[in-house]
Amino acid sequence: MKISVVGTGYVGLVSGVCFSELGNQVICVDKDQRKVDVLNKLQSPIYEPGLTELIEKNYREKRLEFTTDLSYGVKNSDIVIIAVGTPPLPNGEANLLYIEQVATEIATEMNDYKIIMTKSTVPVGTNHRIKEIVSNLTKFPFDVVSVPEFLREGSAVKDTLNPDRIVIGTESEAAMKILTDLHKPLTDNIIVTDIRSAEMIKYASNAFLATKISFINEIANICDKVGADVTKVAEGMGYDKRIGAAFLNAGIGYGGSCFPKDTNALVQIAGNANYDFKLLKSVIEVNQNQRFNIMEKLKASLTTLSGKTVAVWGLAFKPNTDDVRDAPAFEIISELVANGVKVKAFDPIAQENFRTQFNHPDIQWCESPLDAAKDSDAICLLTEWDVFKSINLFEVQNVMANPVLIDGRNVFSKEQISLTKFDYKSIGRPG
Numbered sequence: 001m002k003i004s005v006v007g008t009g010y011v012g013l014v015s016g017v018c019f020s021e022l023g024n025q026v027i028c029v030d031k032d033q034r035k036v037d038v039l040n041k042l043q044s045p046i047y048e049p050g051l052t053e054l055i056e057k058n059y060r061e062k063r064l065e066f067t068t069d070l071s072y073g074v075k076n077s078d079i080v081i082i083a084v085g086t087p088p089l090p091n092g093e094a095n096l097l098y099i100e101q102v103a104t105e106i107a108t109e110m111n112d113y114k115i116i117m118t119k120s121t122v123p124v125g126t127n128h129r130i131k132e133i134v135s136n137l138t139k140f141p142f143d144v145v146s147v148p149e150f151l152r153e154g155s156a157v158k159d160t161l162n163p164d165r166i167v168i169g170t171e172s173e174a175a176m177k178i179l180t181d182l183h184k185p186l187t188d189n190i191i192v193t194d195i196r197s198a199e200m201i202k203y204a205s206n207a208f209l210a211t212k213i214s215f216i217n218e219i220a221n222i223c224d225k226v227g228a229d230v231t232k233v234a235e236g237m238g239y240d241k242r243i244g245a246a247f248l249n250a251g252i253g254y255g256g257s258c259f260p261k262d263t264n265a266l267v268q269i270a271g272n273a274n275y276d277f278k279l280l281k282s283v284i285e286v287n288q289n290q291r292f293n294i295m296e297k298l299k300a301s302l303t304t305l306s307g308k309t310v311a312v313w314g315l316a317f318k319p320n321t322d323d324v325r326d327a328p329a330f331e332i333i334s335e336l337v338a339n340g341v342k343v344k345a346f347d348p349i350a351q352e353n354f355r356t357q358f359n360h361p362d363i364q365w366c367e368s369p370l371d372a373a374k375d376s377d378a379i380c381l382l383t384e385w386d387v388f389k390s391i392n393l394f395e396v397q398n399v400m401a402n403p404v405l406i407d408g409r410n411v412f413s414k415e416q417i418s419l420t421k422f423d424y425k426s427i428g429r430p431g
């Protein structure tokens with residue numbers, strides 16, 4: 001198939017590259033000339049394992065192009081994928097400005113029948129709005145289809161090439177057949193439904209996963225009080241197929257560009273339909289408070305924070321990404337600095353991204369986990385990067401002023417810690 005993808009963020013770029021890997025002819029379009037220049041030098045503007053290799057391979061095999069020319073993309077494709085951002089408005093609602101602009105531009109550049117496939121996460125009813133915009137501006141036939149994306153950052157290529165399911169929301173039999181064939185090499189689990197349900201599946205999935213995380217985080221907080229171990233509790237729960245083991249890792253709460261944005265947007269979508277989504281509001285509140293759980297533990301170990309030096313290990317919202325959007329590290333470091341703490345920060349990949357968004361005279365940027373730990377009174381581990389998991393804890397304790405380790409991701413086992421001198425606290429694993 002001939003495909004163009006508008007928007008080369010995580011979703012657009014990874015989808016475009018993976019469709020070319022499947023043998024399709026793909027044109028990736030972005031209005032940001034800088035991004036397109038980087039891509040044309042066969043580099044990836046985002047850190048995503050395996051992506052650069054696929055960009056190089058498919059570009060050299062002439063199945064993949066990058067351009068700022070939307071007209072060229074639309075005119076030379078049968079399927080136009082919309083994958084532009086839907087950032088939150090101040091009230092939490094998704095901002096559909098970019099979607100509407102792109103729909104308008106696609107409509108004016110059409111030269112034949114097109115399938116307009118939306119991959120951006122959009123509120124229920126948006127694809128009908130796209131249909132309305134396009135039909136007002138073109139005489140050519142087209143179908144609008146919602147195919148929400150479920151990839152995770154850090155494993156985006158793997159998730160896209162091995163999805164659990166593909167959801168196709170459409171009103172058109174012809175588009176359904178074409179898109180089923182397009183996705184068939186990826187999975188047999190293809191769910192065909194109406195457009196509104198497809199839009200809702202995406203929000204409901206993210207909201208449910210966020211609910212699982214806030215649920216286990218509250219169980220962890222109770223475990224701390226009653227002396228139970230949340231990792232064992234989660235393991236014991238997870239074997240029940242109705243519950244499942246995934247997304248039951250307690251920690252400092254979820255961040256990133258999706259869960260915070262999509263949970264707030266779903267609360268708004270419900271509210272606009274006169275429904276008070278109480279459960280999801282609590283999920284959001286629990287997540288917000290969970291970020292400060294680690295501060296309480298740090299205070300308990302250090303007694304006073306003012307004048308202390310604290311190493312922060314991990315700034316990305318999760319490992320294997322350089323993305324720091326809505327990373328818990330922002331609020332935690334702000335709180336540390338506000339309490340008179342000198343912060344020594346280290347992240348193996350996301351440090352530069354974080355530093356450009358948040359710098360402060362009381363933050364020292366470090367070159368390694370050991371460099372950050374040196375002369376510190378405590379370490380707060382915020383992201384479970386492999387480099388932290390495999391570190392020699394004896395070396396770490398020896399360079400610290402005071403061996404306190406607050407593990408916000410339950411990375412280390414009690415056995416590992418018992419051999420060291422660390423005053424160690426984690427989430428929901430007392431003693």
Ligand code: UGA
Pocket residue numbers: 121149150151152153154206209213246247248249250251252253254255256257258259262317318
């Ligand atoms: C999430 C969804 O998992 C994807 O299916 C979806 O496509 C994507 O949002 C999106 O809407 O685009 P992502 O935000 O990349 O993907 O990352 P996740 O792996 O889901 O992690 C989100 C946050 O939850 C991270 O901060 C992570 O540390 C946290 N988390 C995850 C936990 O605290 N505990 C867990 O057990 C799992």
